[in-house]
Amino acid sequence: MSDLNAIMSIGGQALITHQQAISVTSHNIANVNTPGYSRQELAMSTNVPSDSEIGPMGNGVSPDAIERIYDRFINAQINNESQELGRWDAQKNAVESLEMIFNETYGYGLSEAMSEYWNAWQALTINPAGSAERQVLVTRAQILTSTFNKLDSDLTLSQQDLDLTIQGTITDINRLSAQLADLNQKIVASEIGTQNANDYRDRRDLVLKELSELIDLNAFEDANGNVSVLNASGRPLVSATASWQLSTELNVVSGLQDVVWLDDDGNSVNINNDISGGKLKGWLEARDVLIPGFLNRLDALAQTLVTEVNNLHQTGFDLNGIAGEVFFDGTGTAADIEVNANIVGDPGLIAASFDPLPFPSAPGDNRNAVEIAKLQHQLLMSGNTATFNDYYSSLVRDVGNEVLKSDSYYTHQSEMVAQLDNYRESISGVSLDEEMINLIKFQNAYAAAAKLVSTADEMMQTVLQMV
Amino acid sequence: MRVTNNTMIHSIVRYLTRQNEALFDRQNIIASGKKINKPSDDPLGMGRVLDYRQTIASIEQYQTNIQRGKTRLDVVEVNLDLVDDLLEVVRAIAQDETGGTTESRQRAAESLKDVYDQILDQANSKFNDNYLFSGYQTKTAPFSRDDTQATTFDQFTITYNGDAGDMQFIVADNTTITMQADGQPIFHDAASGGINIFDVMRDLIVGLENDDTAAISIQSGLLEQGETQIQDIRSANAPILYQLQTTENHWEHYKPKIEDLLGTEENADITRAVVELQSLELAYQSTLATAARIIQPGLISFLQ
Numbered sequence: 001m002s003d004l005n006a007i008m009s010i011g012g013q014a015l016i017t018h019q020q021a022i023s024v025t026s027h028n029i030a031n032v033n034t035p036g037y038s039r040q041e042l043a044m045s046t047n048v049p050s051d052s053e054i055g056p057m058g059n060g061v062s063p064d065a066i067e068r069i070y071d072r073f074i075n076a077q078i079n080n081e082s083q084e085l086g087r088w089d090a091q092k093n094a095v096e097s098l099e100m101i102f103n104e105t106y107g108y109g110l111s112e113a114m115s116e117y118w119n120a121w122q123a124l125t126i127n128p129a130g131s132a133e134r135q136v137l138v139t140r141a142q143i144l145t146s147t148f149n150k151l152d153s154d155l156t157l158s159q160q161d162l163d164l165t166i167q168g169t170i171t172d173i174n175r176l177s178a179q180l181a182d183l184n185q186k187i188v189a190s191e192i193g194t195q196n197a198n199d200y201r202d203r204r205d206l207v208l209k210e211l212s213e214l215i216d217l218n219a220f221e222d223a224n225g226n227v228s229v230l231n232a233s234g235r236p237l238v239s240a241t242a243s244w245q246l247s248t249e250l251n252v253v254s255g256l257q258d259v260v261w262l263d264d265d266g267n268s269v270n271i272n273n274d275i276s277g278g279k280l281k282g283w284l285e286a287r288d289v290l291i292p293g294f295l296n297r298l299d300a301l302a303q304t305l306v307t308e309v310n311n312l313h314q315t316g317f318d319l320n321g322i323a324g325e326v327f328f329d330g331t332g333t334a335a336d337i338e339v340n341a342n343i344v345g346d347p348g349l350i351a352a353s354f355d356p357l358p359f360p361s362a363p364g365d366n367r368n369a370v371e372i373a374k375l376q377h378q379l380l381m382s383g384n385t386a387t388f389n390d391y392y393s394s395l396v397r398d399v400g401n402e403v404l405k406s407d408s409y410y411t412h413q414s415e416m417v418a419q420l421d422n423y424r425e426s427i428s429g430v431s432l433d434e435e436m437i438n439l440i441k442f443q444n445a446y447a448a449a450a451k452l453v454s455t456a457d458e459m460m461q462t463v464l465q466m467v
Numbered sequence: 468m469r470v471t472n473n474t475m476i477h478s479i480v481r482y483l484t485r486q487n488e489a490l491f492d493r494q495n496i497i498a499s500g501k502k503i504n505k506p507s508d509d510p511l512g513m514g515r516v517l518d519y520r521q522t523i524a525s526i527e528q529y530q531t532n533i534q535r536g537k538t539r540l541d542v543v544e545v546n547l548d549l550v551d552d553l554l555e556v557v558r559a560i561a562q563d564e565t566g567g568t569t570e571s572r573q574r575a576a577e578s579l580k581d582v583y584d585q586i587l588d589q590a591n592s593k594f595n596d597n598y599l600f601s602g603y604q605t606k607t608a609p610f611s612r613d614d615t616q617a618t619t620f621d622q623f624t625i626t627y628n629g630d631a632g633d634m635q636f637i638v639a640d641n642t643t644i645t646m647q648a649d650g651q652p653i654f655h656d657a658a659s660g661g662i663n664i665f666d667v668m669r670d671l672i673v674g675l676e677n678d679d680t681a682a683i684s685i686q687s688g689l690l691e692q693g694e695t696q697i698q699d700i701r702s703a704n705a706p707i708l709y710q711l712q713t714t715e716n717h718w719e720h721y722k723p724k725i726e727d728l729l730g731t732e733e734n735a736d737i738t739r740a741v742v743e744l745q746s747l748e749l750a751y752q753s754t755l756a757t758a759a760r761i762i763q764p765g766l767i768s769f770l771q
Contacts, residue, residue: 032472032473033473096507099505099506099507100505102506104506104513104516104517105499105501105503105504105505107520111517111520111521112520112524114521115520115521115524115525116524118525118528119524119525119527119528122528122529122532122637123528123531125532125635125636125637126531126532126535126636127595127597129597129605129606130595130596353603356603359603359604359630362603362604362630362632363597363603363604363605363606364597364598364601364602364603364604364605364606364632364634364648365603365632366634366635367635370635370637370643373637374637374641376525376640377525377640377641378641389517389518389521390518392517393513393514393517393518394514396506396510396513396514396517397506397510397511397513397514398510399506399507399510400505400506400507400508400509400510400513401507401510403505403506403507404507404510407507418477418478418481421477422468422474422477422478423468425471425473425474425477426468426469426470426471426474427469429469429471429472429473429474430471430472430473431469431470431471431472432472432765432766432767433765433766436765436766436767436770437766440770
């Protein structure tokens with residue numbers, strides 16, 4: 001009797017076990033497209049055998065645990081590479097928008113503006129007293145200065161846009177940190193005992209991966225199942241159930257937002273220069289290193305242009321025989337370079353001639369205009385090794401090179417992350433074909449176990465009828 | 468390696484994205500006709516394109532400058548040619564009148580007064596609203612006849628109102644050609660031992676009016692030197708013209724070469740781009756077809 005009961009109970013346990021197996025399979029199938037999901041498996045094992053005269057008798061199967069199939073090292077690797085991926089992705093996007101600003105493809109950029117400006121000086125040398133030539137020179141000069149102004153303001157605007165993006169990213173980071181802390185709590189709570197909080201762990205891995213794309217970090221799991229996250233400069237973002245926030249603070253020198261970390265007392269610690277990976281690094285690199293670099297070079301170009309032209313212009317004399325004023329106003333930066341308003345109002349003030357004494361003026365003297373026109377091909381930039389156009393075209397070339405560089409790093413990184421993803425997928429991914437087969441497998445076993453139960457039941461009936 | 472549905476799907480998506488990007492790039496090249504649509508397409512090429520464009524713009528300006536220079540030289544030459552002819556006429560008349568009568572000398576003097584004025588006009592000729600022979604004082608007539616004190620012709624003096632300025636033309640990078648604009652060496656050079664053509668003519672006319680044979684013949688001789696003076700100036704302009712023409716020829720040959728280089732650097736070879744587009748399209752379609760074959764079947768469709 002007890003054997004028949006044993007058979008029935010083995011059957012019953014088999015039914016339950018395989019039903020649970022199918023349940024796990026159905027969970028896998030449902031989550032085939034869930035990002036970050038690791039397939040789960042029901043671990044079954046035989047029950048403890050009971051003793052009998054003929055030796056130990058098996059006692060059927062029972063479910064042990066639901067295991068999550070994953071490789072923890074792969075996840076760590078993916079997180080590391082995601083930091084680099086995020087960084088180059090962000091930097092590439094930032095620099096690509098910059099190269100559009102240097103609109104040189106169709107020839108309406110600074111290069112042409114400078115060329116037209118110098119040609120206008122040459123045209124003036126042919127007829128130095130001509131009012132048409134003087135007016136054209138003023139107009140071309142104004143086009144030149146406004147091109148400089150626009151380049152500068154477009155670059156500065158990009159910096160401000162990046163500011164907004166950085167602030168948005170900080171909000172995301174804070175949200176993810178809070179989620180991590182919350183998941184830590186849930187995982188520790190559900191894993192009291194020996195159970196696995198599989199789905200929570202999957203979610204936590206996903207949050208970690210998202211976070212690594214945004215900022216560089218070190219993550220490790222402690223004995224309790226909490227994941228701690230440190231920013232690479234050693235400051236914690238998440239530790240057990242506590243999370244720390246990042247924020248932004250206005251830097252009065254640059255006028256842009258610095259990234260700060262808020263410690264336990266609410267004091268802010270400037271970590272702007274400590275960030276070394278993730279999208280945040282990409283944005284910061286573009287905003288704080290690349291764009292200022294380009295702006296400085298533009299300013300250097302404007303500065304030298306203004307200085308050289310003004311120097312020559314002030315040694316010259318205008319149509320009235322009066323010494324020339326400055327040709328360009330402003331402090332010599334690309335942002336505020338402009339044509340002297342007096343000259344705009346009266347092109348006769350353009351100083352094309354040398355000292356006319358003893359005559360009151362020298363309308364046919366084009367010597368100063370010739371000297372200024374010659375500035376175009378003189379080596380005045382880069383320690384007297386480059387002309388204005390050389391300097392500018394190397395700036396444009398460098399912008400293009402930055403894009404190519406970011407692009408190639410990004411492509412390389414995304415290939416690498418894709419490879420790692422594939423590897424992770426091969427371990428943890430759900431294959432519908434496999435699950436189908438498992439479904440059939442467990443269903444057959446379920447049918448067989450049901451048959452077992454009914455067989456045991458029939459045997460019981462037979463025995464009872466014997467009485 | 469265990470390959471799951473997601474592996475294949477992600478892979479296909481990646482390849483399709485990459486191929487779409489390549490197709491898009493090619494399309495841009497064909498539509499714009501340019502190989503370089505943004506600096507990152509070819510940074511070194513973009514740098515060269517900017518250099519070539521500047522060179523071409525400069526050359527075009529030099530060509531304009533040279534053209535104006537040549538025109539100015541032409542106008543000067545035409546003027547001096549006329550002055551030369553006029554002086555010859557004057558000298559012919561003077562020679563005739565060495566043996567002339569008092570009446571014919573009077574008539575000659577009157578007609579020579581007109582010639583005098585005509586030569587004065589030539590010396591004061593303008594080009595493009597600027598006086599040719601005043602040096603830098605291009606808005607002031609170079610030669611004026613000072614008739615405030617004069618009552619008779621013999622009291623007329625000519626004043627030179629210009630300066631010794633010249634005219635520079637920029638014809639190449641850091642290269643200028645200088646043309647004389649000073650009227651003094653041409654018409655008025657008594658200070659440096661040359662002939663003051665106006666004074667000579669005045670003295671000739673006065674001599675004719677006064678029936679002074681000796682004066683007539685002296686001035687005739689001086690006139691001949693005056694003509695030589697003018698001719699010397701004209702031949703001094705010849706090398707300048709030659710220099711201008713040589714430089715012009717140089718630019719005419721050089722500019723198309725730079726334009727070629729620019730075109731090679733910048734312009735897309737449309738034929739080649741279209742062929743590349745076709746092969747990319749083929750690859751894209753193959754990927755799509757393969758994807759369709761791989762993604763669709765699953766065990767599910769085969770289970771009863």
